[in-house]
Amino acid sequence: MDRIVFCLSFIPKMTAENTNYTLGQEPLAWLTYILEDYRNYLAYPLIMSVILIILYYPFAVLFFIVYCGSAFYAISKNFYKLPEDITNEKWDKIKQRFAFLSDIAGKILHGYEVCGIENLPKGPALLVYYHGSIPIDYYLFVLRIYRVTGRFPYSVIDNFLSLLPGLKLYLQLGRCGNPTREECVEILKKGNLLGLAPGGLREQNYGDKNYKLLWGKRKGFAQVAIDAKVPIIPLFTQNNREGYRIYGNTAPMRWLYERTRSILFPAYGLFPVKLRTHIGQPIPYNPNLSAEELAEKTKIAMEALRDKHQKIPGSILRALWERFETHHKDE
Template sequence: MLDFLHLLRGRIVDYIDIDLTLWLTWCLTPLIVTFLLPLIIVILFYFTAFTLYIYKLHWRNIKDTLSSGDRWTAARKFVGAIWDAHGWIWHNYEIEGWENIPDSEPALIIYYHGAIPIDIYYFLAKVYLNKNRMVHTVADNFLFKFSGFGIIADCMKVIPGTIQSCANLLKEGNIIAISPGGVYEAQFSRNYNLMWKKRFGFAKVAIEAKVKIIPMYTENLREAFRTVSIGRRIFLRLYARFKLPFAPIYGGFPVKLVSHIGKPIDYDPNLTPEELQKKVGDSLTELINRHQRKPGSILMGLMDRIPYFRKHFHQKISHNE
């Protein structure tokens, strides 16, 4: 009898262990996957760097086949095609407001910064492939310390950016994209609120170069990648001290992404940098409120990939307005 009870207890323990293991596997797998998906972006990033290194090493062998004097021309087309394909497959990425992007004139694009600015990568690729214009982008200084970023910055015209250097690029007829919120907005923005504080640098650039400003925001960007909200105060303190992103990022959800390009804000010599910052902020906020579902929903962002569902949602938004 005792042997039977020991055997029965052993079977029950084995069953519980197996059942618990399966339960943990089913529960933890989605959590693990959501933190692993951002690695796809890192892998694609370093694949880009690897491609450019190969291109750089073999430049002498292929330069005679290129009509352009810029050694990066073919590389940009190739890399742009990779990112454009990724955007189309994974996020069904689109741009609305193409007519607001100038074909030849200089302009300053001011955009909302997501947890990962994946939309900017897609946007740069589409503009270059469709309009044959290279959009210069301003990135945070810490990115230039990462191995592999230097060659990407060299090819794709990514700069740390000072007021004077940005103004000079605009005076030369280029397009520049800047996110005033930067890493701070990427880490701590909730519900698509702008977090610019007292950052007037971009306004000073526009006034110095006498160019128009174009607001830009990408629908469902915060549903593609999110930052962990638990421990927000700790991450805020760490950011205030080190100016680095410490809040973990999770996601990679294949939600529908649409970059909305707002109407240009023309140069006005009567506006101060503070007034211009507010005017641009109000315009960008209005653009967000017009197109973004609040609060954001990953499920609804996925449903937006279905044309009928997305059309119905925007008809509802238009009716409410």
């Protein structure tokens, strides 16, 4: 009994002295007292959460989709008692189901299509894509390729994503990671497809409706292709930046990004524009090309693919109208 009295002594006393009522007069007195006395502790985090959602809601939608996928895999693993070895063929059916569901979402959101699948070689290749405001196009591309060809490409992602909790199984099944250059070469030498975006977060944050490539002097991807002796396949998604746009390209945000290299600029969008990923002609392995020359050749091929399929500057209204235009599907 003495212990109970001692513990209760730390609870604020609710009398007429610190409230307008006593505990016996109001059944919800405790709740009212907590909300009134601690409203700042509740309101400020709530307000900040709302502000962050407003500033980053397209990213929130993408993360929601990813976490739904993670939950789908985790539930399927327990329900079907799947093995820990994710390379086991028992996982294939589950991955195909998830790819099917994602494909439906892509068609509803953006009427998503892939053109030029015949340009993918049967052997290994390095897939190089333009990094838009939100890479949902590449996410849909990988799963569409898996559905159509049965090949699940490996993907190089920013290390930030691998640090998010609850995504370990999802990233493993999706073959996503942040491998070293040597590991990338080994992945390709084993006959796989490997996708990456040379522009990375810089291209995502600094890019605009003119679709300028922001690769700088990056040539590591070209050296990987040379070391693995594989072709490079350029990828470009039409209307990528009309569905989602960045608006935080300001001096303070640039200052933060240059020092952290992990800042996502605020974005808006989720417009139901037409997204169509075009697979370009392979750039074959040439032992006589240096990494600098191959990187430049890849950049030129990407710009040609962009100029052929993307009207510049991009227009949200025009991209919306393209949902209703007929187009020859080459899948």
